[in-house]
Amino acid sequence: MRVDVVAVGTELLLGQIVDTNSAWIGEHLAAHGFDSLSQVKVGDNLKRVETAFRRTLADADAVIVCGGLGPTHDDLTRDAIAAVMGAELRLDASVAQRIREMFRSRGRHMPENNLRQAMVPVGATVIPQTRGTAPGLICPVSVDGANKVLYAVPGVPHEMKEMLERAVLPDLHARSGDSAVILNRIMRTWGESESGLNERLDGIIGELEVLGNPTLAFLASGWDGLKVRLTAKAPTAQAATALLDEWAGRVEAIVGQQVFGYDDDTMESVVLQLLRERGLTLGLAESVTGGLVSARLTGIAGASDVLRGSIVSYASDVKFDLLEVTEGPVVSEAAAAEMAIGVRHVLGSDVGLALTGVAGPTEQDGMPVGTLCIGLAFGDAVRTTTLRVPGQREQMRQFSVITALDFLRRTILTSES
Ligand code: ATP
Numbered sequence: 001m002r003v004d005v006v007a008v009g010t011e012l013l014l015g016q017i018v019d020t021n022s023a024w025i026g027e028h029l030a031a032h033g034f035d036s037l038s039q040v041k042v043g044d045n046l047k048r049v050e051t052a053f054r055r056t057l058a059d060a061d062a063v064i065v066c067g068g069l070g071p072t073h074d075d076l077t078r079d080a081i082a083a084v085m086g087a088e089l090r091l092d093a094s095v096a097q098r099i100r101e102m103f104r105s106r107g108r109h110m111p112e113n114n115l116r117q118a119m120v121p122v123g124a125t126v127i128p129q130t131r132g133t134a135p136g137l138i139c140p141v142s143v144d145g146a147n148k149v150l151y152a153v154p155g156v157p158h159e160m161k162e163m164l165e166r167a168v169l170p171d172l173h174a175r176s177g178d179s180a181v182i183l184n185r186i187m188r189t190w191g192e193s194e195s196g197l198n199e200r201l202d203g204i205i206g207e208l209e210v211l212g213n214p215t216l217a218f219l220a221s222g223w224d225g226l227k228v229r230l231t232a233k234a235p236t237a238q239a240a241t242a243l244l245d246e247w248a249g250r251v252e253a254i255v256g257q258q259v260f261g262y263d264d265d266t267m268e269s270v271v272l273q274l275l276r277e278r279g280l281t282l283g284l285a286e287s288v289t290g291g292l293v294s295a296r297l298t299g300i301a302g303a304s305d306v307l308r309g310s311i312v313s314y315a316s317d318v319k320f321d322l323l324e325v326t327e328g329p330v331v332s333e334a335a336a337a338e339m340a341i342g343v344r345h346v347l348g349s350d351v352g353l354a355l356t357g358v359a360g361p362t363e364q365d366g367m368p369v370g371t372l373c374i375g376l377a378f379g380d381a382v383r384t385t386t387l388r389v390p391g392q393r394e395q396m397r398q399f400s401v402i403t404a405l406d407f408l409r410r411t412i413l414t415s416e417s
Pocket residue numbers: 007008009012017018019020021022066067068069070071075132133134153154155156157
């Protein structure tokens with residue numbers, strides 16, 4: 001079933017608002033197994049909106065329209081739909097009642113033009129509003145004898161998303177008569193570029209292109225790493241899961257430890273869990289990241305059973321005095337090692353992780369911007385590494401966080417449990 005998208009709003013054309021709605025809708029249509037081949041943006045002009053609806057409906061089985069459902073004179077979506085349906089607009093008493101109640105419950109006077117939002121084309125079904133004042137619409141349309149459907153949802157992103165998930169996607173599934181189950185699995189990876197990963201997965205990608213199910217997509221997510229998403233379609237959830245298991249296993253056999261987690265996992269949640277399973281506590285010595293690693297870890301409920309604390313040893317003399325680092329250049333593996341040992345001692349943790357580096361804007365101790373030295377005191381050994389992390393200050397610091405946590409993760413995984 002082909003489902004295309006029309007986003008209504010002059011501000012989208014002027015670049016005053018970025019059309020994130022279409023991107024979100026496109027992603028969710030794909031995840032639900034619907035083909036979506038065209039996305040259109042059109043300004044707030046009745047004739048042009050109507051034309052956009054007609055053209056899109058000529059090619060697609062269903063069209064999702066977002067925006068232009070508001071109460072003001074430039075919200076023309078429902079007028080254009082009525083024209084396309086060849087139906088008149090009538091006031092829907094229950095929608096009008098809901099809008100009145102909503103204003104009353106907020107203790108506000110309702111401007112009369114809000115009742116425009118209660119105007120429904122004859123033959124359309126209302127998707128009741130739960131958040132804003134604009135209800136959505138499900139509008140059957142006959143195009144050259146074919147039964148098609150147009151859905152109208154509000155432009156406000158959270159209202160649009162809620163209505164799509166609650167009403168539009170289920171209705172599309174019901175119409176397509178497709179009882180298949182579609183499941184996704186996201187593999188979170190760190191440590192390789194999109195092109196590098198693409199090259200290594202070349203064989204699998206080729207096989208999947210022939211099979212068509214499951215599908216594989218890369219989602220580059222900056223300092224959250226690179227996501228590899230598998231989408232499987234099958235008659236039952238069990239069969240879809242089996243497909244995902246099989247192909248995720250094959251991807252992992254190639255990518256190995258670069259896969260740090262799945263779906264909602266984050267690097268910090270995975271690292272915390274790993275330390276917890278091994279019964280290890282962690283102490284941090286942060287220089288270049290100034291507490292960001294600790295902030296990320298403590299963003300997760302229950303971090304306290306693993307994380308002892310963090311010493312933000314930003315000034316050199318704090319490293320020397322508090323962590324007993326030998327006086328000398330502080331952006332070095334030697335300093336990182338001593339910071340890790342020092343913090344483990346001071347905080348009484350099983351593991352000490354230290355970060356020192358140059359976030360910029362200028363070099364330090366002859367080391368270029370982007371230099372990151374990590375020290376890890378773990379068991380009887382101290383491991384260190386030096387990397388060149390990309391980006392300007394903020395990006396450099398965020399990359400440092402995930403890089404250091406990944407260094408810790410991999411060290412634990414390769415150690416004896
Ligand atoms: P409302 O009933 O709240 O007026 P509406 O259906 O009339 O909703 P619009 O007036 O078109 O929607 O848009 C409302 C707001 O939603 C815009 O100001 C904008 O912030 C956001 N918005 C609209 N369309 C999009 C879009 N395609 N992508 C992202 N945001 C959008």
